[in-house]
Amino acid sequence: MDATDRRIVAGLQGGFPLCPRPYAEAARALGLDEDELIRRLARLVETGVLSRFGPLFNVEAMGGTYILAAMAVPEDAFDRVTELVNAHVEVAHNYEREHLLNMWFVVAAETPERAEAVLAEIAAETGIEVLSMPKLEEYFVGLRLQP
Amino acid sequence: MELTPADRRLLDALEGGLPLVSRPYAVLGERAGLDEAEVTRRLAALQAAGVVKRLGLVVRHHEIGYRANAMTVMDVPDDQVDAVGERLTRAADVTLCYRRPRRLPDWPYNLFAMVHGREREAVLARIDELLAEHGLADLPHAVxxxxxxxKQRGARYRAEAA
Structure with missing residues (x-):
């Protein structure tokens, strides 16, 4: 990532224009031309800096739900369990963390019932208890990272 | 928001990302059977309703230098947890803050705050500061x-579609 890439990442986190040539408009604000912005975005996606360029969906606005879940996975089973968990398309992300409960993942599904069913499937497939920790209250959601 | 069939076709077309071409909304329209103006009109409505939180970058924190990702959890008495949660959100380095159920006996914590930073030591020091500032240092907590x-791909709009 060079200075221009960092400027792009910082400049486009807030949103993207809804006009016929949005890259041209966004590029102007960044002091670039349309082709260069498109080329650089493609490279940022290719190299994995961006997981995607496009929409950030909120399944809750469509009646869907997110559930955070945790498991205590034995070290020697970790790779196998990771595969089983990540095979579910509803698993939006999955982190290993330093704790007895060492696997933390989020399930996104159209309904709370479906999300709970996924957790039950994971428990059955892995033979490991899955602790479900749905959010009860949200105090803030934001992204203020400066690259 | 109740999605129309046209909204669903549009969200399907958008699932892989916004096309990286000069007229991306026209391309989405071709895929969804809508014209370009209809695409931008519907996307504006979907954003206003919060179905699409925003269009733009979905950044991997790690790759932009935020390598220390600390889930800070606390066991806060139930009658104080909302007040503490609200206060913590005012700290610039707290990016998410939720109340969740305790799962006793393994998990006694009910307040979760995500703190991102570039280096682990600095993040730990910052968390200590935050806890002290808010009079929380004596509560059971863990980082x-x-x-x-x-896996970090964000939610699909329709999980069962794949």
Whole structure:
């Protein structure tokens, strides 16, 4: 990532224009031309800096739900369990963390019932208890990272 | 928001990302059977309703230098947890803050705050400061750093579609 890439990442986190040539408009604000912005975005996606360029969906606005879940996975089973968990398309992300409960993942599904069913499937497939920790209250959601 | 069939076709077309071409909304329209103006009109409505939180970058924190990702968890008395949660959100380095159920006996914590930073030591020092500032240092708490990330793709709009 060079200075221009960092400027792009910082400049486009807030949103993207809804006009016929949005890259041209966004590029102007960044002091670039349309082709260069498109080329650089493609490279940022290719190299994995961006997981995607496009929409950030909120399944809750469509009646869907997110559930955070945790498991205590034995070290020697970790790779196998990771595969089983990540095979579910509803698993939006999955982190290993330093704790007895060492696997933390989020399930996104159209309904709370479906999300709970996924957790039950994971428990059955892995033979490991899955602790479900749905959010009860949200105090803030934001992204203020400066690259 | 109740999605129309046209909205669903549009969200399907958008699932892989916004096309990286000069007229991306026209391309989405071709895929969804809508014209370009209809695409931008519907996307504006979907954003206003919060179905699409925003269009733009979906950044991997790690790759932009935020390598220390600390899930900070606290056991706060139930009658104080809302007040503490609200206060913590005012700290610039707290990116998410939720109340969740305790799962006793393994998990006594009910307040979760995500703190991102570039370096682990600095993040730990910052968390200590935050806890002290808010009079929380004596409460049971833990900091769970992530050591590996296996999947980060965000939610699909329709999980059962794949």
């Amino acid at each position: 769970l750093f992530s050591t590996r990330r296996f």
